[in-house]
Amino acid sequence: MKKKTRASRWASCTILTLVAAVWVLPIVWAVFTSFKTETEIKTKGFGFLPKVWTTENYINILQNTDNAPIVRWFLNSMFMAVTVAVLSIIIVSLTAYGYSRLKFKYRDQLFYTIMAISLFPSVINIIPLYKIISVFDWVNNAMAMIIPGLGAVTNIFLVRQFSLGIPKEFDEAARIDGAGEWRIFTMVILPMLKPVLTVVALFSFTSVWNDFLWPTIVFNDVEKMPLTAGLQLLQGAYGGFQLGPILAAACIAMIPTFLLYLFAQKYFLQSMSLSAGVKG
Amino acid sequence: MKKTGTGNTDKNKRSRKAKGRLLPFAFIGPHLILFTIFVLIPIIYGLVISFTRWDFINSPVWAGLENYREILFNRESTYHIQFMDGLKNTLLFVVLNVPVSILVPLLFALLLNMKPRGSKIFQSILYLPTLFSISAVGIIWMQMLNKRFGLISMFGVKHSVTTTYPYVWIALIIMSVWWTMGTNMVIYQAALSGVSKDLYESAELDGAGALKRIWYIALPSIRFQLLYTLVITVAGSFNVYGQPLMLTQQGVGGAPKVNVLIMYIKNLAFGSGQSIAGMASAMAIILGAFILVVSFIQFRLVSKDE
Numbered sequence: 289m290k291k292k293t294r295a296s297r298w299a300s301c302t303i304l305t306l307v308a309a310v311w312v313l314p315i316v317w318a319v320f321t322s323f324k325t326e327t328e329i330k331t332k333g334f335g336f337l338p339k340v341w342t343t344e345n346y347i348n349i350l351q352n353t354d355n356a357p358i359v360r361w362f363l364n365s366m367f368m369a370v371t372v373a374v375l376s377i378i379i380v381s382l383t384a385y386g387y388s389r390l391k392f393k394y395r396d397q398l399f400y401t402i403m404a405i406s407l408f409p410s411v412i413n414i415i416p417l418y419k420i421i422s423v424f425d426w427v428n429n430a431m432a433m434i435i436p437g438l439g440a441v442t443n444i445f446l447v448r449q450f451s452l453g454i455p456k457e458f459d460e461a462a463r464i465d466g467a468g469e470w471r472i473f474t475m476v477i478l479p480m481l482k483p484v485l486t487v488v489a490l491f492s493f494t495s496v497w498n499d500f501l502w503p504t505i506v507f508n509d510v511e512k513m514p515l516t517a518g519l520q521l522l523q524g525a526y527g528g529f530q531l532g533p534i535l536a537a538a539c540i541a542m543i544p545t546f547l548l549y550l551f552a553q554k555y556f557l558q559s560m561s562l563s564a565g566v567k568g
Numbered sequence: 569m570k571k572t573g574t575g576n577t578d579k580n581k582r583s584r585k586a587k588g589r590l591l592p593f594a595f596i597g598p599h600l601i602l603f604t605i606f607v608l609i610p611i612i613y614g615l616v617i618s619f620t621r622w623d624f625i626n627s628p629v630w631a632g633l634e635n636y637r638e639i640l641f642n643r644e645s646t647y648h649i650q651f652m653d654g655l656k657n658t659l660l661f662v663v664l665n666v667p668v669s670i671l672v673p674l675l676f677a678l679l680l681n682m683k684p685r686g687s688k689i690f691q692s693i694l695y696l697p698t699l700f701s702i703s704a705v706g707i708i709w710m711q712m713l714n715k716r717f718g719l720i721s722m723f724g725v726k727h728s729v730t731t732t733y734p735y736v737w738i739a740l741i742i743m744s745v746w747w748t749m750g751t752n753m754v755i756y757q758a759a760l761s762g763v764s765k766d767l768y769e770s771a772e773l774d775g776a777g778a779l780k781r782i783w784y785i786a787l788p789s790i791r792f793q794l795l796y797t798l799v800i801t802v803a804g805s806f807n808v809y810g811q812p813l814m815l816t817q818q819g820v821g822g823a824p825k826v827n828v829l830i831m832y833i834k835n836l837a838f839g840s841g842q843s844i845a846g847m848a849s850a851m852a853i854i855l856g857a858f859i860l861v862v863s864f865i866q867f868r869l870v871s872k873d874e
Binding site for chain 1: 589591592595596598599600602603604605606607608609610611613614615617624676679680682683684685686687689690691692693694695696697699700701702703704705706707708709710711712714716717719722746754758778803806807809810813814817830833834837838845848849852853855856859860
């Protein structure tokens with residue numbers, strides 16, 4: 289029987305090696321091609337690896353401040369994503385604490401009502417949300433990317449669930465020692481929520497960094513838009529006739545989330561099972 | 569509500585009580601306000617707007633069911649034609665994308681669950697594309713599928729994949745699965761690793777083969793996760809927008825080959841020319857209702873099973 293499992297392990301290893309090779313192919317191809325010269329890209333019968341490594345595509349795209357200010361877009365995106373990550377931690381931890389550890393009338397009913405409302409498909413919201421944003425004068429403004437998402441409920445649900453698992457004795461002990469609600473929150477519960485709040489921060493950052501539909505609606509000023517909306521314009525500005533710079537831009541856009549993944553992989557992977565495993 | 573208090577002590581008590589009652593609001597209040605302005609009001613607002621003629625600038629004019637009638641039944645209307653085209657493509661995407669987006673990650677998760685050497689690395693690689701934005705992913709695939717200089721030209725493909733049926737659909741689905749399946753895979757994987765080893769072993773002693781063990785033990789054990797991912801994947805597929813936009817838009821200002829509902833909704837509301845936000849809202853409501861009904865049916869079907 290042992291032999292059999294070993295054989296099946298070998299089989300799965302072989303299949304997975306092939307699959308993984310196919311899976312990274314687009315990304316590896318894009319990275320290699322972005323380091324090729326434009327002539328080499330357009331020459332028939334080229335190889336997978338660049339014959340001559342060049343950074344001309346990166347220099348070309350980074351120096352274009354005219355119709356594709358990619359550095360500006362990168363900084364815009366970074367500002368939006370970091371701000372959302374920080375604000376999310378604050379709002380989500382406060383709210384989840386309120387719905388899990390404070391006692392007040394209709395607490396759970398209120399939470400489940402909010403939860404149910406938030407499950408309405410978000411297509412319905414886009415048009416009215418744009419109107420609300422324009423009333424606040426946030427069209428072409430980073431606020432449009434930062435504030436509305438803070439009303440979401442999913443992350444609060446996740447953290448609330450986590451917080452419900454912390455035994456009541458912790459608060460009670462602190463309360464006997466004379467600690468107020470704020471102290472209990474900051475000194476007792478918050479440190480225990482750290483792992484799940486890390487997940488919230490990572491996901492908030494990634495979702496803002498990668499958001500596509502909404503920024504293409506609220507931004508038409510090239511200087512103000514985030515990278516995702518900018519890249520779509522780039523497809524029009526370069527697409528079809530210059531492959532190198534546009535692939536270089538795509539690679540630049542992938543760097544931040546890739547680095548986060550490299551250093552915090554376990555949080556990314558465990559968050560998924562957290563969100564699906566609540567009832568399972 | 570004016571009631572005269574009796575003395576200071578009572579007042580103090582009451583103010584402390586009021587403070588105690590306000591305390592939860594200090595925690596949940598900020599979110600409650602954000603939720604109301606950016607989630608609750610837009611839903612109600614969107615519903616109301618769908619019954620009006622509105623261009624974002626002037627005040628909406630009540631139109632009753634006119635928008636819905638126009639979209640659903642007026643065969644002459646361009647809105648009806650756009651809606652039917654968008655609906656056709658969106659539904660086709662759902663039908664093609666959902667089964668693949670469930671089966672492929674399930675297969676990978678089952679393979680990873682055999683814990684072969686290097687399974688951690690395989691998992692990292694397979695999850696990787698999920699981290700990137702659709703604009704970056706779309707650019708890469710668009711260029712990769714470029715028939716003259718792209719990766720496919722190395723393999724001797726002569727078709728212009730992103731402009732010819734049915735290749736454009738095949739490419740669209742492959743790219744979508746490549747981009748999104750990581751999430752489902754990790755969910756299945758976590759669930760599978762929680763299934764007790766004893767169950768497998770006793771089944772093996774009873775002479776159950778690998779396929780039987782998967783069918784009778786593994787899949788029933790991750791039933792809830794399968795339902796969860798099914799609902800999420802179906803809803804996500806109805807909301808498809810970025811993939812066809814990035815992949816099938818041809819060069820400068822070209823119209824996408826595959827037009828989905830959200831594209832039409834976006835163009836009606838935010839496109840160049842006068843906005844027809846009321847009509848677009850009605851389309852959004854119809855799409856939203858579709859998603860809600862389908863999710864509900866899925867839940868009912870599965871909970872009946874129990």
